Amino acid sequence: MVKTPLGFSFAVADASFRGHKVQRTDLALTLCDVPATSAAVFTTNLFKAAPVLCAQENLKNSDGIRAVLINSGQANACTGDKGMSACLESQRLIEELFSLPKDAILPASTGVIGAHMDMQKWKDSASALKNSLGNASLEDFARAIMTTDAFPKFVGESIEIEGKEVRFAAVAKGAGMICPNMATMLSMVITDAKVSKEEWQEAFHYAVDKSFNRISVDGDTSTNDSLFGLASGKSNVTVPMDMLKKTLLKVLTDLSYLLVKDGEGATKVMHIDVSGAKSDADADAIARTIGHSQLVKTAMFGKDPNWGRIVAAAGRAHVDFDPNKMQVILCGIEIFANGEPRDMDIDAVFLEPFKETDIPIQIILQEGTGKAHLKASDLSHAYVSCNADYRS
């Protein structure tokens, strides 16, 4: 059970964004009793969806963020001026419904790129959303924002400061541009810690960089990615910075692991660690080339300890290093060093380790102190089906 941080409540409704034949919640609201201390990161894609642009504006202009509003089933991306108007109209509707000041909402959407919002569905579901407030849980929120996620993703963590409890909770859907047109990773972390805006943003960006920015499902960055952080201060406890960072990082690391594990069709999570590079950037480039390699990903799906593909991926990462000094440790076992394979029956040695979901891959370069970590999913038949078959 994840404890809800003080000051937050949830509401969900079925707005039928996927059509009236699909009965499920697809509209979700998190409300904060007070103006929250806020932070956010958004997609780096040049094509930013209307809700991303609106959320960025509201973070600048608002007197205090009071709510996160997410719909699934319609992405409102690549929809031009008409899409912006629709996003603003839905904001005004929800502001009025919950008596919120102007620009106090952070909106996010996930669904088919290029399709226009059906505003009537927003209007028709407004009263149901209002009635749900306080009766919905964080898990209900997590379910309403799902697209093809196999399970709702939410985590929590409580810490004690001088005998007083401070709660953190976080929720997410999708990983990368994981789903058929259902572009998006959307996530939110909330806490009742008392924290200044500067401290909250510092801790937030620190934790995001080491968690969400270190995962990949398919390498495709969506038009709608948004990660919101809201602190209500309602615990009345000020958390020391190092503990705030540590706790946020734990919550977001747990959550981002779930995103990779529930990557489209994923059966494996590669934990890729590159060290000894000339720079962190070099290490990152190698980790991402391995994690994005179709051949490495399909080998993982096939439970195949095909280290040659890992070595070949490292070698094409446009990073300068001495190939004869590189060491590869797979599932804790050194398999390649000094330019040649270690002598072993790899099928026998890796039979048991490759039955696990989690596959550690260590690359050591002996060139410097640069390092990087990446969690990446495999590439399976289910991924292809999910992304090729949905229109048929």
Add this chain to the structure above:
Amino acid sequence: MVKTPLGFSFAVADASFRGHKVQRTDLALTLCDVPATSAAVFTTNLFKAAPVLCAQENLKNSDGIRAVLINSGQANACTGDKGMSACLESQRLIEELFSLPKDAILPASTGVIGAHMDMQKWKDSASALKNSLGNASLEDFARAIMTTDAFPKFVGESIEIEGKEVRFAAVAKGAGMICPNMATMLSMVITDAKVSKEEWQEAFHYAVDKSFNRISVDGDTSTNDSLFGLASGKSNVTVPMDMLKKTLLKVLTDLSYLLVKDGEGATKVMHIDVSGAKSDADADAIARTIGHSQLVKTAMFGKDPNWGRIVAAAGRAHVDFDPNKMQVILCGIEIFANGEPRDMDIDAVFLEPFKETDIPIQIILQEGTGKAHLKASDLSHAYVSCNADYRS
């Protein structure tokens, strides 16, 4: 029928590199009667296979290249000093067998990375290879170097200069690091044109850059990629430079198209054209991001005109452009411009065009004169099977 350029002959043999249960040719030789004018390009992967390193040395040291020697079934990559010794030993064996001078062979290998060569198999098959000389065709050569290629890939072109015929022929296997551990794109182009080394190399690099460097199956660059160009001069015809470039480009474009079409599990060939970028490099980055996108590739396999994924891929290519000026033309039909979709029933409009193998994708940026072209295959269930299932 491809006419063999004068001065060249072929030999093939079954060396059982895949084990004695598999009956097929897997050792192939092209012999030139005279020292050939030579050119070559190799993988950019830091981990270069032993035959790549040997071929690079021989191009520097040889008094004239006389042969191309390719085996399939064993890649001799990531095999260290032992692999280099094995490669040299096989060279010496073939040099002696065909009475060639030292270092006159360009070797290439394709097969499992990290496995050591079985030299006994070379020795056992030597006499069969010798007996085959002159009895084998270019098609036989193309078949012997296949791994999981669905069909042998070879093309030819003859031109007339002042009433005299000049022949070009080319052969290839695999595309990208297309196959289960069968790392490699290997290719050879031969001609009887009379040409200086400088002219041949200029034309060769010109044509390679516009053909082989413009294709992708899975974005994985192998440890063994090699493309050799040999000119015998036996037609006694000097081909003007512009015609040499044009003909070589046609031959290598035809051949590289076949590589994409026969990409692992491929059902589609995307012809991606990006224009109006600030630079050719920008256009290239966008073309490659689209061509390598798992989501675009799976949409193509699903016959889904999912233009939102193309737009999203362009937007994450780390290229600076105004998203509101970008235009997307799919199968000749403008589908996205001015930041919004064109109003149409896309399923109906694209039903027939998406039944074709070839899918033209045009991206126009209106930022400058930079342009790039890329041919890329789709991502299918057969790709996953081929690369995940081979050890089971």
